[in-house]
Amino acid sequence: xxxxxxxxxxxxDASRDMQQQSRALDSITDHVEERxxxxxxxxEAMASIAASSAADREAQRAREKELAAVKIDSVHIDVIxxxxxxxxxxxxxxxxxxQGDAVAALRSFLH
Numbered sequence: 001x002x003x004x005x006x007x008x009x010x011x012x013d014a015s016r017d018m019q020q021q022s023r024a025l026d027s028i029t030d031h032v033e034e035r036x037x038x039x040x041x042x043x044e045a046m047a048s049i050a051a052s053s054a055a056d057r058e059a060q061r062a063r064e065k066e067l068a069a070v071k072i073d074s075v076h077i078d079v080i081x082x083x084x085x086x087x088x089x090x091x092x093x094x095x096x097x098x099q100g101d102a103v104a105a106l107r108s109f110l111h
Contacts, residue, residue, distance in 0.1 A: 067096040076102040
């Protein structure tokens with residue numbers, strides 16, 4: 001009968017070991033509930049991003065149009081380009097950003 005007792009104990013011990021291992025694994029692993037994304041919220045977020053991007057592009061276009069309207073002297077562009085050792089396009093942009101004021105444009109390179 002002692003042999004029967006030992007054979008009966010083996011499955012119980014194995015079962016206990018399996019349960020302990022299962023509990024240990026459960027305590028280690030991270031149980032994260034799966035969430036379904038609310039399609040409406042996602043669409044609203046995407047629309048908001050698109051609207052923001054469109055507004056940024058429109059503001060950039062308006063700024064470029066405003067800068068293009070500034071009257072500048074090509075002599076000022078040459079002076080800024082040569083004195084600050086920058087490309088003519090950079091000098092022209094900086095001059096336009098300072099409403100054609102060559103002194104302010106030159107000072108902006110120093111700050």
